[in-house]
Amino acid sequence: MPGSVVAILQVVLFEIPKNLSQCRNLHYLNLIDNELTGIIPSELSSLIKLDALGLSDNNLSGNTIPPFFGNFTLLIVLSLSNCGLHGYIPESLVHLRNLKQLILDTNQLTGEIPFGIYNISTLETFAVFTNQLQGNIPFDIGSTLPKLRNLGLGDNNFSGVLPVSLSNASSLRFVGLFANSFTGPMPKNLDRLLDLRFLSIWSTNIEDDISFISSLTNCTRLTVVDIFDNMLTGSLPVTIANLTTQLRKLTIGINRIHGTIPSGIGNLIGLNTLSLQLNLLSGPIPSTIGKLFKMQEINLSANMFTNELPSSLGNLTLLNILYATRNNFSGSIPQSLANFSRLLVLDLSVNNFSGVIPREIMSISSLSIYLDLSYNALFGSVPSEIVWNFSKHYKRMHKLAASSLRRKFATGEIPQGLSVLRGLQDLDLSRNNFSGLIPSFLDELHLLNLNLSFNRLQGPVPLEGVFRNTSAVSLQGNNELCGGILELKLPYCPSITKKNSSYILLKVLIPSAVLFIAILVLSCILIRKKTKSRNNHYASSFESQFKRLSYADLLRATNGFSEANVIGSGRFSTVYKGVLEDGPPDTVVAVKVLNLNIRGAHKSFMSECNALRGARHRNLLKILSISLSIDFRGNDFTALIYQFKANGSLENWLHQNENIDRYLTLMQRLNIAIDVACAVEYLHSGTGSDIIVHGDLKPSNILLDDDMTAHVGDFGLAKVMSNISSGFAAGESSSIAVRGTIGYIAPEKALILISSLLSKLFNGHPINNGQTCEDTNLAMSTNQPAAHVNASTMSRAKKASRHGER
Template sequence: MRTPASTKIMANYRIIILCVILWFFHSANTPVTCSNNKTDLLSLLSFKAAIYDDPRGALNSWNETVHFCSWKGILCGSRHRTRVVSINLMSQGLVGSLSPHVGNLSFLRSIILQNNSFYGQIPREIARLKRLEYIEFSNNSFDGSIPRNLSQSQNLYYLNLIDNDLTGIIPPELGSLLELEALGLSKNKLSGTISPFIGNLTRLVLLSLANCGLQGEVPHALVHLQSLELLNLDENSLTGSIPSGLYNISTFSIFTVRSNQLRGTIPSDLGFKFPKLRHLDLGDNLFSGVIPVSLSNASMLEFIYLSSNNFTGPMLKDFERLSGLRSLIFSSNHLQGDISSISSLTNCTRLQVLSLFDNLLSGSLPGSIGNLSSQLSYLSVERNEVHGSIPSGIGNLPGLTRLSIEDNDLDGPIPSAIGKLAKLQEIYLGMNRFTNVLPSSLGNLSLLNHLYVQQNNIDGSIPPTLSNCSNLLTLDLSHNNLSDSVPREIMRLSSISISFNLAHNAFTGPIPAEVGSLINLVNLDLSHNRLSGFIPNSLRSCVSLQRLHLEVNSLDGEIPRGLNALKGLQDLDLSQNNLSGPIPRFLGELPLVNLNLSFNRLQDEVPILGVFENKTAVSVDGNNELCGGIADLKLPPCSSTNSKKKNFPTVLKILIPIVITGVISFTLSVCFCISVYRRRRKSRDIPSSILSFEGQFLRLSYADLLKATNGFSEANLIGAGRFGSVYKGILDDGQILVAVKVLNLHIKGASKSFKSECNALRIVRHRNLLKLLSICQSTDFQGRDFKSLVYEYKSKGSLEKLLHQNRQQQGGQDERTSSLTMIQRLNIAIDIASALEYLHCGTDSSIVHGDLKPSNILLDDDMTAHVGDFGLAKVMSSISGEFPTHESSSIGIKGTIGYVPPEYGISTMISTQGDVYSYGILLLEIFTNLRPTDDYVLKEHTSLHNYVTSALPNAVMEIVDPYILSEYKVKQSKTEDCMNSVLGIGVACSKESPSDRMSITNVVNLLCKIRTAYLVGEETRNT
């Protein structure tokens, strides 16, 4: 029997044993967890340490005061709640290398670093991540070879390394990644061939190997990829033919092998074998044979590009089933047949591009051409054998921006109906047999940029209404029968900057003094006419002139001294006129490559400097009173030459003391001036893409901008982005407020962004686009490269600020009220849509903005919206080539998360429809005041699009900005109907499939109608 004392001892003993067991259990388990936690923590800190520039503060939260599972871009697992399973730092502007310690994150399944500036090699240690499934490194600067040991990550199903600087071959070890569904290696500097091992990856859905230096043939092993939906082999040096087995893969949606040296024929049953095909691009190769009729049965086709090959035989005649067709490009082949077959395209109601130029098509343009799609923006049939007249139905194509039918056998008058095409920007009618006068209705085309009617039989005078074309860049009416005087009104069109050509006509009278208004003009040709009088001295204002031809006229008087101001003049022809007087010495100081002064009445000595030193570059024949010059000109010596030689020693004695004294002082002055001149010259260097527009910009140097922004002080900083910072500035006179965007040239893509912005802004003018005032490309005071763009300053700031300023001030997640009224939001939405419509359809080239979001929308005092930041813009066509509505790109996303369309994630195309998607999301944000990344509100809906869709139409007033709700309680009226309509447009624009999205033109029209209905409703209520 136990005593109380022994019982107590036993109880204490049990407690001690229990404590020991608990301690042992704790020590056996806890250190492992802590160790693992610490490993992930240290790995992430090492990741951060390898980043030397974080412009957006993406890693600010990466410190030990907060658990790393709460750091931005970090996701921990649901099972292992303290282990990192995902890193997502897409589009954060990060600059640095990728730390090899990332290989210690043993639970990592996904790593997304696309659209940053990571450099250096991809660390081999990443292959230690056995659970890794998803690698997204596109649009960075990784170099070196692709790690061969990636094959150890057997769970990998997505690998995107597009748009980097990777070198070497495609490692054959990747052939063991049997789970791989997407492989993107485009836009790198790889070499070698497409290895047959890729045929082992039988689960591949997406394969993008474009523009990466590959050679050799397309391997037969690719026929094993029976699940392939996208194949992009563009812009390599591939040869041979396409393996026939590839044409048996029925899952293809996108098949593009453009710009190689591939040959062979297209199977006659291709249209049946590719039932899901949306995009077919075989352009710029060596394919031959006929275009299979079966393509007419591929009813899902949207884009057909077969240009620049050797296709022969008849063009397709039956397009009835291709109702979704958007682009049909058969240009530069040897196709035959009747052009009237395009009548079957009238069922293609989405058709935007029809390009058949440079073939052997004959017949006449059908009257049904006016029944083609109202969305048709590009029509090109030049360099064929088309005859007859232009049908008046051409005026029924309201979306047409480019009409090109030159170099055919067309005749008759140019129809006045052409003046109905209000969006027309380019007209190419040259090298035909058109007669009669130019229609005065051409003056209705206020957006017209290029008008070519050369080499026809047009007579009469130039209609004065043409002066209404205030955006004209090129006017070529040469080689016709035009007469009367050159209209002064046309000469006042200062927009003409590329070419003004009236040569080989019968114009009379003097050259109007208004020619001086053409301050940006590069080429002026008035030769082979009957012009008379003096050469106007006002030509001195045409400072951009490079080519001036006035030969074969009846001009008289002396060569005007005003030509001395034309510092860029390279080609000058004044031959076969009645010019008199001496040859000005300044002509030898101009950068002339060709000078023709022959057959005039010029007198006195020929200079012996500059162009006059080159016999092959100058012609002075037929001027009987000229003398001197270089010996090769074989002119008689001037009469005063000998007397000058006799007096030379006396003159020399007098001049030598003066010259020596002067030279010493002059040399010191010149040394100082040269250094000043070089600095000023550099500071005012403007990119070549906009030289022709130089006269429209303020001339600002680095020193000017430094002063205007108070030394680029932080107090003047009004915004920052991936490629640079924006400062508020005040120019010297104190009257001009500007926004100065300074590029961070250390960031990959900044120079490319600068070039893109210049290239896009060179050709745009619209009230809802941010106006560029100046460009500065120079060096700072430390000799470092400096690039900046100067814009108009908009006092109300960005739409981002107006929508979300309360959220920033109060910091509450539920506080999302903006003080913008319903009508203000509608006006802003219409302004942005109008700008977008202009970019897509209203210039000589279609432009994709590429980064539409609230922070890139600025508002002025009148609350007018202006779209800015064209750093990611793409000009999709030019006057010199075809008009592809889509441009090959990487599958790496460029833009801002939340606004980037889903097809940019893995697709090979960028498009205007991508902008429409971004606009749709932006429209939803304007009226809900929710960012597309506000996960705390969107929750299970996953996206703003789905969130709004779920509320339409019955619960729409529950999701709108609370300020609109308060306005609704006061006004009632048609607010709810208005909101349903507006948000419905946003949803229609942001649909997942580009083909399902609303056109931007329809968006503008519908929003204007909604605004009108809303205002009428309010007026009725008030009445």
């Protein structure tokens, strides 16, 4: 081969052959997309006449970019995309003064780009996106790279201000700066980029007024503008109507843009994607939107739009996706939407739509992925067309993620036609007026979640399928249901032989006559509390109504995590009062936001989740939802969402401000003590094979609801053990390391009885005044379950209770 010019074109190899070094006159070497592995042999350093070298789309992991590549001074093209490279970009590449294309994207490169690369004036394509590079972009990049056409810096860790000199590279076509940590405003002179076609700056932390978009009106070849998920403010300028008709995609969602949509948006007749979600936009949707005949996807979610949806939307016959959830739309759903002959997704939930469900909408034959009309004021029976439509097209319905009909006040029986939807995963029929039996086909579907709560269903609950998982099925608010698995705690059906549940409970929990009396007293009190809780049955089903919430959801709920909404704080977290928009009116919650910068915060979060994931008790604070999300700055965000308890913590009642005139009666103190004792007893012996040690039981972690019922919360220091014997050997007392809050940590091996809990409350002192236990070391120290309450103590409590009633 010496003395010849050879081009090697995409041959199938396993490793890069070392004997290629003999091809010293080789000008073109293309080994792209050959599943190559192994090292980049140093022998290739002899190929100093190369004009083009391509190793992209291989598996060369473990390799760095060899410094000897800098000796290929005749190179015009260097393509090393997606081949598993790591490490720094070698400084030697600055010697490639003839380079036109430098393609290093989709690797694991780190560090900063050598400054000299920005001075290779011949560069036309510079692509390093999807790496782990950092540093600032030189302020004069547009002057030092005047021939630049394609600039791909996205998905890295670049920072600093976007250089104004970009407009000097007047040949720029592609600008991809997305997913970085840039700061400051956008350059205002982009109108000089007359050949610009693609502008992507999403998730870059840019802070600016959206008015800079007016500078793009001269870019007559522009097809894509992606500027969502930044910190853009202001209102949409009317000059948006002057953008080129070549524009196909405009995404400005997840910002802070307010005002209305200019009617001139109807001029952008080339648009096929419009994304405006999660802003502060208001007013009606202009009817001119019906001029966008090429539109395929519209997202208007989570704004403050009002009025009716314009009937002109029906002109968009190519539309595949329409999201309009969480706004203030009203009136009836336009029948013209039936013209959406290609619609796959329709979400109009959480608005103020009224009237009957249009049969025309249910007749859209293409509607096969997602339908949600929930949380509106719609009424009437479910149209037969929805069953016919779903049945006729069931072969496509295997992709159906959720068919939500909840809160539409539908009547009659659950439609049998749904039985053909064998791919259905989530079905929400809650808050309607469905009646009759639960159809047997529901336990045959492969459902992951089923919500039938708050209807008028009756009769036996199936025992198979989704009904075997209590966390996947919600049946609250159907008072005539019976049977089902034991965990559902429904009454026995008349046809089922009924065992005496009280006898079983006594047989398991009462080893002596003394304990029988104590448990009987507790049972009477709990029955009274159960009767009282029936009037608040919605709270018991609250948990099933919410799924994971995003950072944006909680930001809105807490008024931007305002200090005015703070209701508590600790070492690892801050708790805010919030009102959820995606729920019934006045849905008040407590949002516990973890400070992940504090060491131990993540461990505290995991402890709380592990402790409560299988715990179900009326005196435990319930987790309604969690949020594992990303905030607007790209940082990890973790929060727990709990039921809000209106009367705050026991700490505030025992040590209240002198200016607040409120106190706990003797009966209230007794009830609180019994509530806490019941919670602790359940944690230590009522969760099946697990034993939960709270680790930080104190007045500030005991919350009181409207009825002054106590709920134990804050399980950040909790410990879960498989059984009591695994944590403590017979005859030993607790040797757990010190956990909890100073002032509430028990001396090792101390014997603390529930009488201490009661007496402290009656005297108006904290539950544990400097000497309580890691919950109930009373149980741990004596090697007895926490339910073994001293009989004389309970007797005195009962007498005090009767005296207080008189």
